[in-house]
Amino acid sequence: MPLTAGIVGLPNVGKSTLFNAITKAGAEMANYPFATIEPNVGMVEVPDQRLKRIDEIIPAKKIIHTTFEFTDIAGIVKGASKGEGLGNKFLENIRQVDAIVHVVRAFDDDNITSVTGVVDPISDIETINLELSLADLESVEKRYSKVGKIARTTKDKEAIAEFAVLEKIKPVLEAGQAVRSIEFNEDEQKIVKGLFLLTSKPVIYVANIAEEDMGNPEQSPHYMAVKDYATKESAEVMGVSARAEEEIAELDDADKKEFLADAGVSESGLDRLIKSSYKILGLRTFFTAGGKETRAWTFKNGMKAPQVAGVIHTDFERGFIRAETISFEDLDKYGSEQAVKEAGRLRSEGKEYVVQDGDIIEFRFNV
Secondary structure, three states, rough: OEEEEEEEEEOOOHHHHHHHHHHHOOOOOOOOOOOOOOOEEEEEOOOOOOOOOHHHOEEEEEEEOOOEEEEEEOOOOHHHHHOOOOOOHHHHHHHHEEEEEEEEEOOOOOOOOOOOOOOHHHHHHHHHHHHHHHHHHHHHHHHHHHHHHHHHHOOHHHHHHHHHHHHHHHHHHHHOHHHHHHOHHHHHHHOOOOOOOOHOOOEEEEEEOHHHHHHHHHOOOOHHHHHHHHHHOOOOOEEEEEHHHHHOOOOHHHHHHHHHHHHOOOHHHHHHHHHHHHHHHHHEEEOOOOEEEEEEEEEOOOEEEHHHHHHOHHHHHOOOOEEEEEEEEHHHOOHHHHHHHHHOEOOOOEOOOOOOEEEEEEEEEEO
């Protein structure tokens, strides 16, 4: 099951335009609320320049990027937690994703309707965050009563542990704050994950800025307001012109570079968004190289070599012997596998090795 980020926001803030740019999937766009009724899902390649360099040194017949999934979720409105608009359905769609990309309008355009009548990104953010908090509070209150009774009457250890977590969460949600603002230990984190709370998910705030602000988002007061809000929440933030990114997505590489250079940026907003989404979920990349394909694979930060081998095939994990490993930095520096070996930088790693981002691995296994 691929990890996925859900794109959320009020109606008409540019969510579907952004999604189209990311996936070229052609999600319906219209200048009215609820143009997106069913969630659109699209797979995207995670940009990684290391693949090209690896292929230059260890040639393969083809290059395969790792992928990430984005879901475009219809616009939430005030009262969604009580079923307003298409609230209940949308909140359930958000519950299924691993991270939230929260798009807010940060540009002025009289031709595009604003649901609230004014362009106020902080008000928009607070509207959605409040609805998510209220939906979580409803879930927690139901669980609180049930688990509290079990904890008191049976002294069940799991119920006692869960109730302690719920007691930690409940006042925060009552104050309209996000669960992700609370610090949990490792055991508590496992319990929180099982509650599937909307506000426990990591978030990236995307300010949908005007095209003329691409080169310097900080010249936009709307963007700066979003940035200040995100900083207080210790959340990721970026300025992206969804309309411009949709244009860029249709260009070939040469024209894309020219467009970005004219706009005063070195990397598209979409590439930054994909990388940032990948990062906030604690995802990393390892590589297999040469022969039929040079390929990037996704793994969770902290995974050991046998688990990472299992990303390729369960047989690799079951019969794991060792992982012949070269770091990308060493391959790039020495320029060939042979030179890496001669420098003593080829490593034979065992079952306790924690795989690092950029490792190029050949797994030895026996089943």
